[in-house]
Amino acid sequence: MNRDPEETVSEPAWWTGAVVYQIYPRSFADSNGDGIGDLRGIISKLDHLEELGVDVVWLSPIYSSPQHDNGYDISDYQQIDPTFGTLEQFDELLEGVHQRGMKLVMDLVVNHTSSEHPWFRESSSSTDNPKRDWYWWRDAREGFEAGEKGAEPTNWGSAFSGPSWSLDPTTGQYYLHLFAPEQPDLNWENAQVRQAVYAMMNWWLDRGVDGFRMDVINFISKDPALPDGPVQPGKLWGDGSQYYISGPRIHEYLQEMHREVFDGREAELITVGEMPGVTIDEAKLFTDPTRREVDMVFQFEHVGLDYGPGGKWDYKGLDLRDLKTSWNRWQKGLAQTGWNSLYLNNHDQPRLVSRFGNDGAFRYESATLWAALLHLHRGTPYIYQGEEIGMTNAPFETVEDFRDIESINHFYEATGPLRHEPEEVLRNLRIMSRDNARTPVQWTPGVHAGFTTGTPWIGVNPNHASINAESDRASSRSVFRFYQQLIELRHKNETVRLGNFAMLAEDHPTLYAFTRTLSGSKLLVVGNVSGSDLALPDDPSLKDSSLSGSLVLGNYDGGLTPELRPWEVRVLQMT
Known part of the structure; x- marks a missing residue:
């Protein structure tokens, strides 16, 4: 992708015109009535994805x-969990997709395994096991006995609360886990x-x-000294994090992975x-094709912009100008070399329309506005x-309604050692918990x-009576149909x-224009x-633009108006 983006490219990578759809299998569709989504459930919905138009x-x-x-x-990388099905069913799914x-x-999860993986079972069995060095083992901190408070080898905290070290009673050493002790x-x-x-x-x-989508792949190289943070x-x-983020x-490692795995077949793959x-x-560096590492990265800058000083669980709301500044930096930064991944929702983020939009009176308008801004x-x-x-965030009432380990651990740490008020903690969980994406x-x-x-393994959002695929696809104001048009536009428009x-208008507080x-x-x-309603600013680049040009796509009917209506988006062909 080393080129002037104004130039016509004869053979751009196929994924420049592609749209990806993420499935969180546990919550997608259940075929056997056990309350957990599975492979046959996914197979039953492939026509939905084909009609949507994703690649x-x-x-x-x-x-x-x-x-x-x-x-x-993960306890076995080459088997399907029985919760979801079998390898034969996976092959059937793969054939149906193709x-x-x-x-x-x-999903490739290789920063860590399960503590029940055979590799870790061997590694933890003795200090001289051949796989001992397959994981990070350390003695207790100098001056402490193993198991004492503060004896962890370093002071690192886990992403899921608590220390990032756990003591193995068999060998008397601690092992590193940046996430749960079982990871x-x-x-x-x-x-x-x-x-x-x-x-x-x-x-x-x-x-x-x-x-592959590679989970926290830039955590795999760590400073071997593992210093305190x-x-x-x-x-x-x-x-x-300074000792393991992009270590x-x-x-x-990524160049070696490319040589060992992707060489010779990378043209048809996506990494x-x-x-x-x-x-x-x-x-x-990661996405420069001449370096042969990965095609694109997921970066997190924009999904942390509504965090307060206390981090994710200290919600402050979004200032649109911050998002514009961030996205503009990334668009400019990767304009000549590399490629952007565009996302606002995934299994780790609350629902977009509730987080950054209006999930009440303007749910359709704000959902489609954010879709257009992202996809274009x-x-x-x-x-x-x-x-x-x-789909919107769910109305979780008590901590018992949550299933996410990160959310539950945070609740008990915040209401215990940190002595925060339970209702305040729950308020932020309702806004930011990963479980919002997992209903x-x-x-x-x-x-x-x-x-x-x-x-169901986790409660269904009670608003499903009015918000569901069947009703949406039949509606004259269908979010699904709008996404179809966006995907078709990417496929057809160079x-x-x-x-x-x-x-x-980067400094405007409510206008997003590009x-x-x-x-x-x-x-x-x-x-x-x-x-x-929003009157466009007196800007030469925007003057009369609400009424000029040819409307390619919009989320309001009835023609163009001098002002932009609430949560309105317009895509205009100007030349």
């Missing part, structure tokens, strides 16, 4: 797992670990899988690195299940939203795929990110 289906983990973190703790002209991407981190310094991972990846590609105010544990050998904390300069940037858009019908997909207005005939991006240009063609996108 790639990405599955969150379906591997064998004790399910401490809903499948992100028959419909789509590709299938697996010990692999030691990528060990070449045998890397080769075992590459062999597993090749096994899936040989089976017909079309690529700074302790922020109000926190119990230190922040060691010292990360590019070496996406989830990289918390990645910078633009780092992203250029330069990059590959990602749709998260239920987003295409405008079952709402297919019908019927019992359990048509997700299952049994008891300016959307490859055009140059320019942000307009242009995409390519070879004399110009698209103008204007959106009113508010519940009030």
